[in-house]
Amino acid sequence: MRRLAAAALLAVAIAGCGGGSERSQQTSPSPAAKHTDKQLIRGWLAALNAGDYVSAASFFARGAIVQQAEVFRLRDRAAAERFNSRLPCKGTLGKVRDEGRTSLADFHLRRGPGGNCHGLVQVRFTIRDGKFTEWRQLPEPSGNVV
Numbered sequence: 001m002r003r004l005a006a007a008a009l010l011a012v013a014i015a016g017c018g019g020g021s022e023r024s025q026q027t028s029p030s031p032a033a034k035h036t037d038k039q040l041i042r043g044w045l046a047a048l049n050a051g052d053y054v055s056a057a058s059f060f061a062r063g064a065i066v067q068q069a070e071v072f073r074l075r076d077r078a079a080a081e082r083f084n085s086r087l088p089c090k091g092t093l094g095k096v097r098d099e100g101r102t103s104l105a106d107f108h109l110r111r112g113p114g115g116n117c118h119g120l121v122q123v124r125f126t127i128r129d130g131k132f133t134e135w136r137q138l139p140e141p142s143g144n145v146v
Helices: 002-016 037-049 053-057 077-085
Strands: 060-067 071-074 090-098 103-110 120-128 131-137
Touching (some): 037 103, 037 120, 071 077
Antiparallel strands (some): 060 071, 103 120, 120 131
């Protein structure tokens, strides 16, 4: 659980850093659809890095699925705030790969509120209408330690 939380916090920290490919514009007519997945992920990380868990929570859709060691739903904004506030690591955003319906983001972990963190974490995002509907941390490649 600590690794997963670290990965999530790392992801937020990554918002202001490097990138990869960007997803083409979504078909939804909503204003949020004008943002690429990469831009949304960066915005979430910026909020997380700033310790602004209310803003970080705003990137998650109501009922969003989060998967780390276990799968659970963020039933409301308060649950999304708790999830974001409990991420122990910060990080730097690496590549963001457009996978069609999802985007896969690499996060290089670093020290955060939970202590020393390092390694690479990948999170697969499903984004609809400018909100994260799924946030799934992939199993860590061997050799990475959080």
